[in-house]
Amino acid sequence: MDASFPRHTPAGLHNEDGDTWLARNHQKRFPRLVNRRNFLATTATLGVLTPLGSAQSLGAAPGAPARQGGGAPKAPAGSQSPLAGTPAVFAPAADGFTVVTTLDAPALVRVQYGEAPADGQIPPEADDCAKLLNQTAASDGYGFVPHDDRVVQIRVHGLRAGTRHLWRLVATPLGSADKAPRYSKVYSTRTLDPAAASTRFLVWNDTHDRAPTICGLHNRSRLSAFAPGETPDFLLWNGDLCNNVNHRAQLPHLFVSPKDADLAGLPPVFVARGNHDVRGIWSNKVPDYVAFPGNRPYYAFRSGPVAAIVLDTGEDKPDNHPSFGGVAAFEPLIREQAAWLDEVVLRPEFRDAPHRVVFCHIPLRWLKERKPDYSRHGYDDFSRRGREAWAGALRRWGAQVVISGHMHHAAKIPANNEWPFEQIVGGGPALTGNPKGATLLRGYADARCLRLEIAALAEGGTGDNPLFHSEFAARAWGSFFAL
Ligand SMILES: [Fe+2]
Ligand SMILES: [Fe+2]
Numbered sequence: 001m002d003a004s005f006p007r008h009t010p011a012g013l014h015n016e017d018g019d020t021w022l023a024r025n026h027q028k029r030f031p032r033l034v035n036r037r038n039f040l041a042t043t044a045t046l047g048v049l050t051p052l053g054s055a056q057s058l059g060a061a062p063g064a065p066a067r068q069g070g071g072a073p074k075a076p077a078g079s080q081s082p083l084a085g086t087p088a089v090f091a092p093a094a095d096g097f098t099v100v101t102t103l104d105a106p107a108l109v110r111v112q113y114g115e116a117p118a119d120g121q122i123p124p125e126a127d128d129c130a131k132l133l134n135q136t137a138a139s140d141g142y143g144f145v146p147h148d149d150r151v152v153q154i155r156v157h158g159l160r161a162g163t164r165h166l167w168r169l170v171a172t173p174l175g176s177a178d179k180a181p182r183y184s185k186v187y188s189t190r191t192l193d194p195a196a197a198s199t200r201f202l203v204w205n206d207t208h209d210r211a212p213t214i215c216g217l218h219n220r221s222r223l224s225a226f227a228p229g230e231t232p233d234f235l236l237w238n239g240d241l242c243n244n245v246n247h248r249a250q251l252p253h254l255f256v257s258p259k260d261a262d263l264a265g266l267p268p269v270f271v272a273r274g275n276h277d278v279r280g281i282w283s284n285k286v287p288d289y290v291a292f293p294g295n296r297p298y299y300a301f302r303s304g305p306v307a308a309i310v311l312d313t314g315e316d317k318p319d320n321h322p323s324f325g326g327v328a329a330f331e332p333l334i335r336e337q338a339a340w341l342d343e344v345v346l347r348p349e350f351r352d353a354p355h356r357v358v359f360c361h362i363p364l365r366w367l368k369e370r371k372p373d374y375s376r377h378g379y380d381d382f383s384r385r386g387r388e389a390w391a392g393a394l395r396r397w398g399a400q401v402v403i404s405g406h407m408h409h410a411a412k413i414p415a416n417n418e419w420p421f422e423q424i425v426g427g428g429p430a431l432t433g434n435p436k437g438a439t440l441l442r443g444y445a446d447a448r449c450l451r452l453e454i455a456a457l458a459e460g461g462t463g464d465n466p467l468f469h470s471e472f473a474a475r476a477w478g479s480f481f482a483l
Pocket of ligand 1: 206208240274276406407408
């Protein structure tokens with residue numbers, strides 16, 4: 001267990017240990033964000049909105065996207081881009097994906113995109129690349145070009161399933177005479193393909209804002225998580241991305257631009273919230289930074305032969321626990337998901353899928369199912385509330401496996417007569433290499449078999465040290481009706 005931030009400390013809006021950790025790391029980790037807060041305070045004091053002049057004094061963020069090569073024109077000399085850090089791609093679907101970028105100053109933001117060349121590579125020459133970026137996503141659905149001074153989400157839609165697209169961000173400063181566009185580097189993202197014969201995916205969990213772990217998972221996920229040419233279709237980040245959100249300035253770094261990790265360079269990301277992601281006074285702003293399909297933190301999607309249902313287990317204590325200060329309302333959300341589950345498992349694309357996988361941060365089963373004493377710092381090892389609400393629908397659906405995190409201990413609990421779905425749990429945030437350390441789960445499925453492999457990501461290790469694996473034969477079509 002890492003002394004720098006405790007795992008299941010008492011869940012407070014003002015987690016003392018977390019704040020201590022933050023105080024030590026805040027200025028170091030968010031120099032640009034701290035500057036931005038000063039900038040906002042300054043403009044508020046002055047009562048004027050002339051942000052670019054102020055923003056020009058801000059320093060460049062660590063890990064900011066390169067602005068040369070790959071089709072990115074050079075910005076005017078001496079200018080400062082309002083784009084902060086690196087972007088992220090969330091909520092992939094068969095027809096599109098959502099790009100999120102954080103900002104240091106007010107700006108209009110568009111996405112220029114186009115189909116990738118046949119080899120899927122980003123042309124090295126800027127002119128060749130720019131010719132491919134022949135379409136623009138520049139509408140937020142309410143009639144506005146996306147703009148803000150903190151964060152924007154831009155949905156790229158109308159794409160064909162399973163197609164790879166190149167894209168870049170174009171940011172134009174707002175409230176300034178300087179209208180010169182600033183560009184991100186060019187990225188490459190593929191839409192999901194529900195009809196594909198096979199699919200591959202990755203799962204991270206419980207990274208807890210641990211930079212070396214996120215960097216290690218990032219590098220493993222980019223370089224050789226699968227054989228060359230077998231790019232994963234999606235990455236599912238299975239909760240506890242952070243420790244809490246006690247300060248708004250944490251949000252960009254926690255959810256879009258982690259230190260030394262360029263999320264947009266990875267497969268598109270689905271997020272399942274963990275209990276620490278819903279902890280802290282500003283955790284209600286996470287949806288501004290993470291795009292969820294359908295505007296709820298629970299959702300379902302299909303990738304090749306795999307149907308996935310992502311559930312939100314909320315906090316690990318009852319809503320009325322005094323540490324939540326009255327802001328927790330996850331019990332209604334669990335009931336809402338139960339009603340939704342009853343309906344979603346009947347949709348043909350999920351009902352008839354060869355493989356049926358559930359992702360949720362807090363497991364629905366655990367090795368020793370104790371009853372926590374919430375008055376003495378107890379917390380849920382597994383979500384009894386979620387299981388009681390959802391197990392009926394999951395049984396009827398024929399869920400094969402529930403993939404979770406939360407316990408910081410990799411484990412596999414086989415299906416049995418009482419619970420006819422396997423429970424897999426990933427490891428914790430540390431790079432220890434044992435079952436308590438960080439893990440990378442790799443999934444592969446074709447029409448016959450779903451294979452899951454959990455590997456330890458030890459410090460300096462390869463991430464190719466399997467802890468265990470599981471295989472599942474495909475469910476027969478219509479098995480729902482046999483139950
Ligand atoms: Fe955790
Ligand atoms: Fe957790």
